[in-house]
Amino acid sequence: xxxxxxxxxxxxxxxxxxxxxxxxxxxxxxxxxxxxxxxxxxxxxxxxxxxxxxxxxxxxxxxxxxxxxxxxxxxxxxxxxxxxxxxxxxxxxxxxxxxxxxxxxxxxxxxxxxx
Amino acid sequence: xxxxxxxxxxxxxxxxxxxxxxxxxxxxxxxxxxxxxxxxxxxxxxxxxxxxxxxxxxxxxxxxxxxxxxxxxxxxxxxxxxxxxxxxxxxxxxxxxxxxxxxxxxxxx
Numbered sequence: 388x389x390x391x392x393x394x395x396x397x398x399x400x401x402x403x404x405x406x407x408x409x410x411x412x413x414x415x416x417x418x419x420x421x422x423x424x425x426x427x428x429x430x431x432x433x434x435x436x437x438x439x440x441x442x443x444x445x446x447x448x449x450x451x452x453x454x455x456x457x458x459x460x461x462x463x464x465x466x467x468x469x470x471x472x473x474x475x476x477x478x479x480x481x482x483x484x485x486x487x488x489x490x491x492x493x494x495x496x497x498x499x500x501x502x
Numbered sequence: 503x504x505x506x507x508x509x510x511x512x513x514x515x516x517x518x519x520x521x522x523x524x525x526x527x528x529x530x531x532x533x534x535x536x537x538x539x540x541x542x543x544x545x546x547x548x549x550x551x552x553x554x555x556x557x558x559x560x561x562x563x564x565x566x567x568x569x570x571x572x573x574x575x576x577x578x579x580x581x582x583x584x585x586x587x588x589x590x591x592x593x594x595x596x597x598x599x600x601x602x603x604x605x606x607x608x609x610x611x
Contacts, residue, residue, distance in 0.1 A: 420598065429591050429601030443598050485597040489534050493545040
């Protein structure tokens with residue numbers, strides 16, 4: 388049973404560039420949530436996708452956008468990168484969205500460094 | 503929005519002792535309270551969770567208690583082992599996880 392996978396593992400970008408991160412959920416899961424984890428802090432919720440639509444969003448600017456595909460995989464896009472966007476980006480999958488979201492399983496993350 | 507406070511920020515115990523980490527939350531709508539263990543450079547791993555209709559849950563050496571009235575929940579680890587050393591995060595959820603600041607647990611052999 389495949390767990391949550393993410394790609395790439397590491398990424399180095401320059402300020403102002405754009406980046407796309409990818410996530411495949413655990414088998415049997417249809418809901419994908421994205422989190423940003425800065426060094427030494429807990430993960431912060433970015434947004435959640437279900438049925439190819441953004442269902443919930445945290446306090447992140449519009450530079451952060453996403454997409455979910457019919458096979459439930461998801462992408463996180465960040466435009467106009469800032470130094471402060473450097474973080475570990477985690478994808479979590481679950482079997483239902485919104486208030487019915489319970490167990491969320493995290494992928495290994497993508498370490499983004501903005502220089 | 504939801505706010506989760508976690509204490510202590512660091513916890514050092516001797517092997518075999520118990521460890522307790524406490525969290526408080528602000529949003530009474532939160533209905534799910536998981537605990538994650540994160541080792542250095544690795545993903546957060548779900549170790550135990552509790553839903554709002556349950557007061558206590560135990561899984562071998564790990565237990566979680568929830569007091570909905572006071573809006574606080576705690577993680578209890580008994581008979582700690584060096585491999586329990588990691589960062590532990592509590593979270594409260596009504597769909598989206600809001601995490602505490604984390605507790606660095608060190609278990610000395």
